[in-house]
Amino acid sequence: MTRFQVLSDAQWDAIAELLPARTGRRGRPFADARSIVEGIIYRYRCGIAWRDVPQVFGPWQTIWTWHRRLAGDGTWDRVLERLLTAADASGMIDWAVSVDSTIARAHQHATNVTRHTGAGSNYTNPHLEPPDHAVGRSHGGLSTKIHQLVDGHGLPLVAPGQSGESPAFPYLLAHLQVPRAGGGRSRTRPDRVRGDKAYSSRAHRDLLRRRGIGAVIAEPDDQAGHRRRRGSRGGRPPAFDRDDYRGRNIVEHRFCHPKQWRGLATRYDKLAIVYRAAVVLNAVIAWTQHLSDMP
Structure with a gap:
């Protein structure tokens, strides 16, 4: 493979049949869809403008158009779903999952659009553009958050967009x-969920309890102090497996992989669904690599 190619033949074979053959209903067939996908990957790996994508991948307009349409119709989500099905059938998913988020600074090119702030990002349908374009303000300025549920091996299962940890948690599980x-019925329930103190709330613990999911979530000092001050009315401290909690750092390690793509470490995309599709594409590549390593 050259520096222009990331996908091995085995990785490409795993996703090729799941991709559309045309740019649209009346579009012309792709002469080489693999080059277009590699062009999308190259753009995000290098963090360059779409116009600067090397000609070896084909016209940059075609590469952008294809990525935009795949983002809007949820193609990459369906590809990831198929890969997860194959991994689960082979027993390759560790259902002791961990949850966390990371911040990606939003470049000025991503924020010079009208944002109707205060409406909140649209988590009902991740393929619809939210009114605030999933851009929020943190201590470092305008940014986008990437939330992920990863399995026990650190491979991503779900990846949405901008919100705080606590509001995004029910969405991730759903x-x-x-x-x-x-x-048959899809698997929707992990064995247990590991989360840091940001996910500690009575509502979240009740949600996990109702669904029969083990909670390995650290309790913040202020919540513990409030419970103790209430005495017997405060109830017992929540169960917490400190040894199992050590496995939560796998999600921290996972975030190092998407941030090796400069176009994900810094958000240059105006549209949230386009940026999110690139995050899902990064997860697709991780799972194709994992499946191709399977003996």
Whole structure:
């Protein structure tokens, strides 16, 4: 492979049949869809403008158009879903999952659009553009948050967009669905969830308890102090497996991989769905690599 190619033949074979053959309903067929996908990957790896994508991948307009349409119709999500189905059928998913988020600074090119702030990002349908374009203000300025649920091996299961850790947690659980290879109901319930203190709330613990999911979530000092001050009315401290919690750092390690792509470490995309699609594409590549390493 050259510096212009990331996908091996085995990785490409895993996703080729799941991709559309045309740019649109009446578009012309792609002569080499692999080059276009590699062009999308190259753009985000290098963090360059779409116009600067090398000609070896084809016209930059075609590469951008294809990525925009794949982002809007959820193609990369369906590809990831198929890969997760194959991994689950092979017993390659560790269902002791961890949850966390990371911040990506938004470049000025991504923020010079009208944002209707205060509406909140649209988590109901991740393929619809939210009114605030998933851009929020943090201590470092305008930014976008990447939330992920990863399995026990550190491979991503779900990846949405901008919000705080606590509001995004129910969304992550609700959208965790891995279809079964032989049909039947999709798997939606992990064995347990590891989370840091940002995910510690009575509502979240009740949600996990109702669904029969183990909670390995650290309790903040202020919550523990409030519970102790209430005496017997404060109830017992939540169960916490300190040894199992040490495995939560796998999600921290996972965030190092998407941030090796300069176009993900810094958000240059105006549209949230376009940026999110690149995050999902990064997860697709991780799973194709994992599946191709399978003996």
